[in-house]
Amino acid sequence: MANNIFKGLGIALITPFTTQGEVDYPALEKLVAYQLDNGADFLCILATTAEAPCLTKEEKDKITEVVKRVNNGRVPILKYCGGNNTAAVIEEMKQTDWSGISGILSICPYYNKPSQEGLYQHFKAIAAESPLPLVLYNVPGRTGVNMKAATTVRLAKDCPNIVAVKEASGSLEQVDEIIKNKPDNFDVISGDDALTFSMIASGAAGVISVIGNALPKEFSRMIRLEFNGEYEPARKIHHKFTELYSLLFIDGNPAGVKALLNDMGMIENMLRLPLVPTNIETKQKMADILKGLRL
Numbered sequence: 001m002a003n004n005i006f007k008g009l010g011i012a013l014i015t016p017f018t019t020q021g022e023v024d025y026p027a028l029e030k031l032v033a034y035q036l037d038n039g040a041d042f043l044c045i046l047a048t049t050a051e052a053p054c055l056t057k058e059e060k061d062k063i064t065e066v067v068k069r070v071n072n073g074r075v076p077i078l079k080y081c082g083g084n085n086t087a088a089v090i091e092e093m094k095q096t097d098w099s100g101i102s103g104i105l106s107i108c109p110y111y112n113k114p115s116q117e118g119l120y121q122h123f124k125a126i127a128a129e130s131p132l133p134l135v136l137y138n139v140p141g142r143t144g145v146n147m148k149a150a151t152t153v154r155l156a157k158d159c160p161n162i163v164a165v166k167e168a169s170g171s172l173e174q175v176d177e178i179i180k181n182k183p184d185n186f187d188v189i190s191g192d193d194a195l196t197f198s199m200i201a202s203g204a205a206g207v208i209s210v211i212g213n214a215l216p217k218e219f220s221r222m223i224r225l226e227f228n229g230e231y232e233p234a235r236k237i238h239h240k241f242t243e244l245y246s247l248l249f250i251d252g253n254p255a256g257v258k259a260l261l262n263d264m265g266m267i268e269n270m271l272r273l274p275l276v277p278t279n280i281e282t283k284q285k286m287a288d289i290l291k292g293l294r295l
Contacts, residue, residue, distance in 0.1 A: 039220030
């Protein structure tokens, strides 16, 4: 039976682009080194925040190699492999080189909107073929379907290599229900920066964070304080982030965090269509908050 090693601050890694729209590999190297040097406990690569649907297979392969090289075994890497065609996901798993990767993040099938039984059978089939521990990804705002707590717990009990769920339903009640009924070797990971403080207080094991791309030191400090039971100083950090949480996602993800990283001089403010940069007004508001946020 596998145990979850994805705890603390996980970074939902962005993909930096040059002004010509190519992947900016030197910026990626610097970004990963910055996160590792400032409190990141694991890296989550090639998922939503990475603009993965707009990357070629060759780009994804090269990004994986760059991240592995810079990381050099320092922290676990969670790599995305998911979709809404169960057979295709299993085939991709079989064709992928998983060396240097510690786990697989797989999303609830989107667009075709399966039932709870369909979700269960999808993940059960994937888990049976997965060469690595599996982290489920429940994000109804993107997929159109919410995996209920009972389904998550059923999978956790029936599939020993399903070790965690990245829970981004926005429902603390659902999070509580999973944590109350889950087996000991299974964890809940926050998929929502704004709810991370509350979720960790309820027993979540960490977060896969967007804001951590830009502010890993501050965000990991909040998490570590909570793990130590020091809720008051942790809450103060959480409240300093409150306005930033909403601004980051106002024009979609990762537009907000890319604007923040651009203000910090780390990347170009470039996204791939159909995503576009955050508007000037939002970017300015975030830049103003950033100035006062060095904790």
